[in-house]
């Protein structure tokens with residue numbers, strides 16, 4: 001069973017606008033975590049809300065430290081933005097199901113929408129050498145919201161950036177980038193794979209495109225979570241064939257074909 005631990009803040013870098021990179025001394029997470037997994041965080045400050053908050057792991061040095069990239073959207077994330085080196089934070093994790101490891105793959109395509117980038121940054125860094133080529137398609141509303149992981153290109157990952165207003169990269173949605181890429185490159189579907197994280201509408205569209213192209217696809221479902229360990233059903237996502245999956249336990253990373261997107265997108 002995964003236990004929580006009190007971890008020290010090593011750094012809390014303001015990236016831009018409402019985005020920050022939190023570096024934590026968390027050896028038990030760093031040693032075992034895999035791309036797609038997350039941690040539940042809680043600061044001991046009295047103003048922290050009742051529940052812990054889930055964040056994907058963006059990077060791990062495999063030994064002592066992990067990184068989280070987060071956007072300030074409400075009370076907990078505003079309090080996180082005030083954290084400084086030496087502060088303490090409760091961390092439970094690593095939690096959830098990771099993306100499947102990449103092996104024997106000709107072309108790996110990761111598709112990130114907005115703050116869906118962090119788990120895929122970790123994914124690309126971990127598996128860049130495991131397939132013949134890897135592309136990270138990143139979409140955001142504007143240039144200010146476009147988060148491009150540092151150092152990935154040097155590791156051989158091709159990066160395709162898109163913004164809805166055209167302020168950086170190509171104008172359009174992440175899914176437009178995916179479609180154009182599949183049209184332009186002679187990809188062998190049976191040896192290609194897609195991994196995606198972002199808003200559920202985007203995940204539904206990625207699933208549709210992947211299915212039409214005959215490419216295996218996994219998505220990370222970041223439903224609002226209360227417990228993070230399968231005990232409360234706050235993270236229920238309609239399952240293909242009926243019933244529900246727990247995004248926190250059966251996911252966040254899950255085969256796209258295991259989700260009933262029609263019911264999920266209606267909810």
Ligand SMILES: Cc1cc2nc3c(=O)[nH]c(=O)nc-3n(C[C@H](O)[C@H](O)[C@H](O)COP(=O)(O)OP(=O)(O)OC[C@H]3O[C@@H](n4cnc5c(N)ncnc54)[C@H](O)[C@@H]3O)c2cc1C
Nearest residue numbers: 053054055056069070071073074075076077118222223224
């Ligand atoms: C598995 C998982 C991984 C995540 N990884 C990251 C990450 O790497 N970086 C990051 O910035 N955020 C991530 N999130 C979202 C993050 O947990 C929320 O932004 C955070 O809990 C908000 O807390 P708050 O108190 O600041 O805001 P709240 O006051 O709780 O929420 C502010 C607003 O954001 C909405 N919101 C909160 N959580 C979500 C969610 N999961 N999906 C859609 N809307 C939501 C609320 O409905 C509300 O409108 C992840 C969520 C999950 C489930």
Ligand code: FES
Nearest residue numbers: 228230232233248
């Ligand atoms: S968050 Fe409680 S069951 Fe998933």
